[in-house]
Amino acid sequence: MNVPSSKTGKNLSMKSNAFVRTLYQYWKYKYLVLLFLPGIIYFIIFKYLPIYGLVLAFKDYRFLDGIMGSPWVGFKHFHEMFSLQSFWEVFRNTVIISFYHLVFGFPAPIIFALLLNEIRNVYYKKIVQTISYLPHFVSWVILGGLFMQFLSPSIGPINILIKSLGGTPIYFLADPKWFRSVLVITEIWKSLGWGSIVYLAAISGIDPSLYESASIDGAGRWHKAIHITLPSMMPVITIMLILNVGKLVNDNFDQIFNLYNPAVYKVADVIGTYTYRMGLENMRYSFSTAVGLFRNVISFTLLIIANQVSKKINDYGIW
Amino acid sequence: MAIRRSSAGEKVFDVFNYIFMFILCLTTIYPFLYLFSNSLASSEVAQTQITIIPKSITFENYKRVLTNPLISSGYYNTILRTAIGTFLGLVTTFALAYPLSKKYFPNRNFWTGIIVFTMFFGGGMIPTYILVRNLNLMNTIWALILPELVSAYNFIIVRNYMMSLPESIEESARIDGANDIIILIRIVLPVCKPILATVALWIAVWHWNSWFDSMIYSQKAEKQVVQLIMRRIVLEGSQQVMNMSTMDESGLRVVTPESLKAATVMVTTIPILLVYPFIQKYFVKGVMLGSLKG
Numbered sequence: 001m002n003v004p005s006s007k008t009g010k011n012l013s014m015k016s017n018a019f020v021r022t023l024y025q026y027w028k029y030k031y032l033v034l035l036f037l038p039g040i041i042y043f044i045i046f047k048y049l050p051i052y053g054l055v056l057a058f059k060d061y062r063f064l065d066g067i068m069g070s071p072w073v074g075f076k077h078f079h080e081m082f083s084l085q086s087f088w089e090v091f092r093n094t095v096i097i098s099f100y101h102l103v104f105g106f107p108a109p110i111i112f113a114l115l116l117n118e119i120r121n122v123y124y125k126k127i128v129q130t131i132s133y134l135p136h137f138v139s140w141v142i143l144g145g146l147f148m149q150f151l152s153p154s155i156g157p158i159n160i161l162i163k164s165l166g167g168t169p170i171y172f173l174a175d176p177k178w179f180r181s182v183l184v185i186t187e188i189w190k191s192l193g194w195g196s197i198v199y200l201a202a203i204s205g206i207d208p209s210l211y212e213s214a215s216i217d218g219a220g221r222w223h224k225a226i227h228i229t230l231p232s233m234m235p236v237i238t239i240m241l242i243l244n245v246g247k248l249v250n251d252n253f254d255q256i257f258n259l260y261n262p263a264v265y266k267v268a269d270v271i272g273t274y275t276y277r278m279g280l281e282n283m284r285y286s287f288s289t290a291v292g293l294f295r296n297v298i299s300f301t302l303l304i305i306a307n308q309v310s311k312k313i314n315d316y317g318i319w
Numbered sequence: 320m321a322i323r324r325s326s327a328g329e330k331v332f333d334v335f336n337y338i339f340m341f342i343l344c345l346t347t348i349y350p351f352l353y354l355f356s357n358s359l360a361s362s363e364v365a366q367t368q369i370t371i372i373p374k375s376i377t378f379e380n381y382k383r384v385l386t387n388p389l390i391s392s393g394y395y396n397t398i399l400r401t402a403i404g405t406f407l408g409l410v411t412t413f414a415l416a417y418p419l420s421k422k423y424f425p426n427r428n429f430w431t432g433i434i435v436f437t438m439f440f441g442g443g444m445i446p447t448y449i450l451v452r453n454l455n456l457m458n459t460i461w462a463l464i465l466p467e468l469v470s471a472y473n474f475i476i477v478r479n480y481m482m483s484l485p486e487s488i489e490e491s492a493r494i495d496g497a498n499d500i501i502i503l504i505r506i507v508l509p510v511c512k513p514i515l516a517t518v519a520l521w522i523a524v525w526h527w528n529s530w531f532d533s534m535i536y537s538q539k540a541e542k543q544v545v546q547l548i549m550r551r552i553v554l555e556g557s558q559q560v561m562n563m564s565t566m567d568e569s570g571l572r573v574v575t576p577e578s579l580k581a582a583t584v585m586v587t588t589i590p591i592l593l594v595y596p597f598i599q600k601y602f603v604k605g606v607m608l609g610s611l612k613g
Contacts, residue, residue, distance in 0.1 A: 022425050022426065025423075025425035026425050029418070029421075029423070029424060029425070031499045031500070032417070032418035032421065032424055032499075033418065035414040035415070035417055035418050035503075036414070036415060036418040036419065036424075036430070038411055038414060038415075039411050039412070039414055039415025039469060039474075040415065040430060040433070040434075042411060042465075042468055042469055043433065043434055043437060043469070045450075046447075046450070046465060046466055046468065047437040047441060047442070048433075048437075049442070049446075049450055050441065050442025050443070050446035050447045050450055051440070051441065051442045051446070052442075052446075053442050053445075053446025053447075053449060053450065054442055054443075054446060056445065056446060056449075061449075066453070067449065112343075115336055115339065115340070116340070118332070118333070118336055119336060119337070119340065120333075124337070124340070127344075128340045128343070128344055130596060130599060131344045131347055131348060132343065132344070132347060133595070133599050133602075133603075134347055134348070134351075134592075134595060135347060137524060137528075137591050137595040137599070138528075138588060138591055139528035139529075139530065139546060141528075141530045141546045141547070141549065141550050141554075142528075142546065142549065142584060142587055142588050142591075144550070144553075144554055145549060145550070145553035145554060145580065145583070145584040146350055146351070146354055146584055146588075147350070148553065148554060149353075149354060149357065149577060149580065149581055149584075150350045150353060150354070152577075155357070155577050157353055189346070189347070192343075193347075197603055197606045197607070198606060198607075201606070201607045220326060220329065221329055221332075222328075222329075246439075253531075254531070257531075258550070258554065272444075275443070275444055275445070276444060279444060279445045279448070280444070280445075280448065280535055285445050285449065288444070288445045289443070289445045289446060292443035292444060292445060293443070295443075296440055296441065296443060300439055300440050303439060
């Protein structure tokens with residue numbers, strides 16, 4: 001390797017400004033730079049060009065003119081968006097569904113982890129864990145096909161059971177009264193086991209001497225779970241909560257897209273599915289980009305706020 | 320533990336806890352078993368059963384699904400994108416993480432920030448779609464590989480792992496006269512094997528399960544991945560894709576459309592069911608690594 005002598009390095013730094021010094025650093029580590037380049041070019045092309053493409057939200061996209069040549073229209077698409085009844089319906093659905101996911105879905109893996117921690121038999125615990133991870137590995141597109149049959153009013157076992165008990169079958173996936181519950185329950189079903197991993201990791205990191213001294217003081221398992229296990233999980237719970245608050249306007253596109261149908265659009269159409277139908281089915285590129293940008297900005301802002309609040313209260317955040 | 324015997328309340332709790340976990344497992348597996356049994360059902364019994372043991376078994380459903388040419392082309396596309404996507408993704412992630420794990424790399428924090436930012440903010444569906452179209456990637460395998468080649472999350476996991484390695488391993492090799500390339504291949508790569516294996520599995524499962532990119536970027540049915548073909552048969556009920564008859568040569572109905580659909584779902588699910596018990600522990604390890612840093 002051609003490492004320049006320390007003398008020329010010194011001369012350089014003395015004569016020139018910080019910029020040249022930095023450039024020299026890149027030259028000095030040119031093999032590392034060579035490794036680094038493909039990856040960073042990838043990020044610039046496939047992540048930052050689409051971010052630049054967000055200017056479409058302020059333009060009228062014309063295919064032949066490209067993103068750059070299309071005329072500016074200011075906030076036209078945002079004005080249209082905010083005046084549309086359908087947009088507010090979609091926005092409300094997104095927030096309501098995410099809120100349900102947060103209220104019912106967030107505590108579920110924590111409780112599961114606490115209960116699993118109380119199982120003493122190691123083999124039983126391992127088997128339960130492994131089985132509970134299964135749905136995580138199966139994509140929503142498959143689960144969409146699975147639940148379509150499973151919840152079907154004619155051949156689904158739940159409805160066969162209801163019918164055999166003398167009830168009338170329920171169209172779970174086509175009944176607006178049921179659809180959101182189906183979303184929440186199937187999401188918990190899918191992510192319960194997987195979501196518990198981070199909490200189990202936190203539990204396994206607890207100092208055993210805490211439990212020993214508590215036992216000597218006569219604490220039962222319930223007291224130990226409430227006064228030792230749960231408080232020790234708090235940092236992880238906080239971080240997961242921050243991330244989930246940031247997702248409040250990010251719908252679970254894969255889940256809804258594979259389960260919904262026109263009969264439940266009124267309660268199930270969310271920003272992601274709306275963007276898809278408006279943009280790629282109706283070819284309204286600029287309008288859809290505006291909807292997507294609106295969502296991204298809210299989601300990013302929520303994340304920053306949640307992180308700041310957490311820093312104030314707990315002294316830790318995700319950055 | 321020996322100091323206190325468990326109270327009666329705790330014993331009752333234990334019993335309930337064991338039973339609760341058992342029911343939970345049953346709830347997780349039952350939908351898959353139900354679908355599996357339905358996929359084996361012949362036309363007479365398919366409509367009414369709840370039990371997971373079919374009254375009569377037929378392989379006719381699977382025969383019809385597996386001879387559908389779109390299922391085989393779908394499988395080919397899925398395997399191809401998984402193989403190429405995992406390899407290229409892993410190499411790029413590794414190459415990017417190594418320089419940025421070095422404290423002396425110029426503007427290290429700036430470049431890391433550039434990458435991490437994409438975890439929280441992005442262009443979204445339409446700008447990415449227009450980019451892929453402008454790059455002429457439509458209907459090619461690259462449209463399924465390039466847009467999500469490297470994830471910022473995987474990058475952070477690999478970089479953190481590299482940063483936790485002691486600097487002294489590389490230094491002693493340097494003193495022995497090894498150059499950067501030799502150090503990278505002979506020393507860094509072997510120590511990073513566990514984390515690279517984990518990330519490779521993540522990328523592979525992600526590719527295997529992806530379908531939406533194929534739906535918007537692959538317009539030709541024979542270019543679409545198997546998950547999407549399954550979706551079009553089962554969820555959209557597309558006759559043109561389904562291309563499977565429920566009757567035999569003499570016009571007798573031998574299978575039901577529902578059983579055919581169940582078999583189609585099973586054909587795409589079975590590989591995952593077979594593989595997941597063996598790979599799940601690497602996934603768990605990866606989640607642990609991620610959570611340690613957080």
